[in-house]
Amino acid sequence: MQGGKRQVIRTQLKVIKADGSVEEYMHTKVMGSVNNALGEVDQPNIEIAEHFAEVVTYYLYHQQDQRTVSSSEILSVIKAVLSATGYEKAAVALSERHFERKLRRSRIEVVRADIQELTDAEYLAGAGDTGRRSRWDKSRIVQDLIVTHKLCRQTARLIAAMVEEKVFSMGITLVPSSLIRQLVLGDAATVLRAQRELQTA
Numbered sequence: 001m002q003g004g005k006r007q008v009i010r011t012q013l014k015v016i017k018a019d020g021s022v023e024e025y026m027h028t029k030v031m032g033s034v035n036n037a038l039g040e041v042d043q044p045n046i047e048i049a050e051h052f053a054e055v056v057t058y059y060l061y062h063q064q065d066q067r068t069v070s071s072s073e074i075l076s077v078i079k080a081v082l083s084a085t086g087y088e089k090a091a092v093a094l095s096e097r098h099f100e101r102k103l104r105r106s107r108i109e110v111v112r113a114d115i116q117e118l119t120d121a122e123y124l125a126g127a128g129d130t131g132r133r134s135r136w137d138k139s140r141i142v143q144d145l146i147v148t149h150k151l152c153r154q155t156a157r158l159i160a161a162m163v164e165e166k167v168f169s170m171g172i173t174l175v176p177s178s179l180i181r182q183l184v185l186g187d188a189a190t191v192l193r194a195q196r197e198l199q200t201a
Contacts, residue, residue: 013060014068019139023153025069027057033078033094040093052081107173108136114178136175138164141184155191162187 013025034056035049056077060069075098082091112132138160145156163183167175 011067013066015074016068016070017139018071019137021139021142021153022068023157025057025060027053030056030074030078033075034082034090037078037082037090037094037097038087040097041087041089043087043090052078052085055081101168104168105136108167108175109133109173110136110175110177110180113176115176116178133174136164136167141180145184145188149188151188155195159184159187159191162191 014022015025016022031046031049031053034052035044035046038044038049056074059077060066060074063069075094079091079094082088082094110133112134141160141163142153142156145151145159146153151159163180166183166187167180
């Protein structure tokens with residue numbers, strides 16, 4: 001008790017991601033998701049996005065005895081807020097984007113191959129050995145960056161997300177592991193350089 005008022009200590013909410021990993025809840029990520037959804041229907045508005053994100057955050061933190069929340073639950077709450085405030089089209093766009101990305105991930109496979117020459121590319125084109133193929137899973141990139149390179153989870157997830165966006169934009173369904181390594185190295189260099197510049201600014 002301080003000054004006759006009870007001091008409220010709010011426990012940091014944890015988010016359970018689709019891949020099973022756990023990270024701290026970030027209000028800014030919700031705000032970004034809302035603004036992106038509004039942008040999908042040509043109504044981007046950072047002030048509205050910030051207000052809606054505050055509503056979502058308040059709701060999640062005031063669930064009784066709740067210390068964790070799944071990413072799908074957060075998505076549902078965001079859609080509910082958008083729909084209840086007259087932004088049904090943005091809610092639909094958010095759902096469509098979510099399922100589109102989920103579908104893309106399900107269609108992409110990683111082939112354990114080091115593409116150096118044309119013959120390697122020919123092998124990739126005819127890759128039929130399922131033992132050398134696996135489903136795309138960006139959480140593997142995250143784990144490798146954390147375990148092997150000792151990066152924090154937040155930085156690792158950022159790099160993995162950047163790599164995934166590049167893979168999506170290529171429109172290919174068979175991705176050689178050597179390409180993923182190059183993308184990871186390139187994006188890691190970009191992120192780490194930006195972090196150093198911020199620290200020295």
